[in-house]
Amino acid sequence: VKQHFASIDEETAAIVKEPGNVLHYYARALDFYLVQDFDNALKDLDEAIRCDSTFFPAYFSRALIYYKQLEYRKRDRKFEVETVEEQNLQVRSYDYNKVREDLDRVIELAPDFVYAYYNRGNILAVMKDYRAALVDYNKAIELDPRFADAYYNRGLTNIFLGNNRQGIQDLSKAGELGIFSAYNIIKRFTTIEEK
Template sequence: MGQGIGYCLIRYLKKYQWAASYYTLLLKMAPASSTMYINRSWAWLGARKFELAIKDCNQALALNGNMSMSYVNRSAALLGLKRYHEALQDANYAILLKGKGVAYYNRGMALMHLGEFERALLDFDRAIKQRPNLLDQYYVRAACSTKLKYYQAAIEDYTRLIKFDPRAWNAYHNRGIAYLSLNNIEQGLADLVACCQGDPKNIDHLLVLEWYQFCIDPQVTAERIEYFEHLALLVSEKVPGFHLHAGILYLLQGQYEAALNKFELYIDQGQFFSESGYFWSGMACAASGRYPEAHRMIDHALQQGLPPFFLNALALLNNEKHTAFIAQYRLK
């Protein structure tokens, strides 16, 4: 019954600190319980206190080295700390100990962040086979497919997510990008509009739709600059897209060095889909006449999976001196 209370606090009420305190009380009564340490580590994971989760997993392993969930939870904590090689090792141990689908999920996440997308995809397939109703697995498998340029597979996973939850606005967003990657412009636009209408406070949705508009109508106008200034009111510095948004605003205002600094900050955050940052960095470099750097940035963005459609935004560089540079990308 005690474990049932803790489970409810974590699983249903999301009261992670309460659950951790509850398991702390139980551990005072049963200090040699590896299960209680594992349960408390689960609470720490929910609270994003990864170091504490690792400490509890270590204690559980000291008491019983054959419990797969100790390795599963520790690998999850290591993922949270971006220590991917260590997370991979723990996930491997969990799988050897007959860990469940979550062990494959964790290993897939570690592999994906280490750039081993094909291997990660296989693990996500295994995880989904064991636990087909956990939606996060479809997101990461679709993200992995996108990195491999398996766009139709990504679309199918995002469509599954939307069927599970018609309000899965991030799935609409990502599916729209996948459609654009297949040059299905009409369906891509429909999905981008849907996510903006459904989740109008999400800056990432609004930015991508505006980027689309730049591709259709590549003009820098006072109205567009004013719109980006308005968007600034919606963005917190804690939001991953903050620096990307600020950089685009600086670029539109002609402040190219300031824009480049912001794009570099966005890239340095380690965003999984960092190709947007590289593209706009290339834009800022090209606008400054630094064409070799611009080529490297934009080519890297394409290698990382930037849909070629978005290259049409290069037409924003409407000064004649940029014509030869832009022509190399064969805008349509």
């Protein structure tokens, strides 16, 4: 942690010397992220994007950090006192759209960046747009045929949609590629008939 705080100080000094250098903002944002100062990380990523609107790693990192914040809000919601207004705690699809917009921009700037498709597929699945999620998982697998997590999530999505045969094939491939927990899911769904 001390190393990250020292790096934050170094990058801050570098930003003072070169305020238009996107890499200094990006590096400091990553350090802020690693010490879990998400607000400052997001501010630096916004500034990096302002400096260079074609720097796709800033969009990708901003999407990941914002997603992590949303997940924390969802998790913490269970522990909140019930007197707080429900609408203030609710994680809405609008919030996920912000993550999706950043991932859309990454794909526009770097169309071969496999993790953008994979993560957008995950966001689409959270938003319950399962068919669009399948399209992104397909693209991730097309770009990297050994992407075990993409097979795994595509398999789960197919099973959720009732395409058990395709889902089991994907889970089997995920298991072959090292996600051994996929085999437990296969056992559960091999007895369920295809819809």
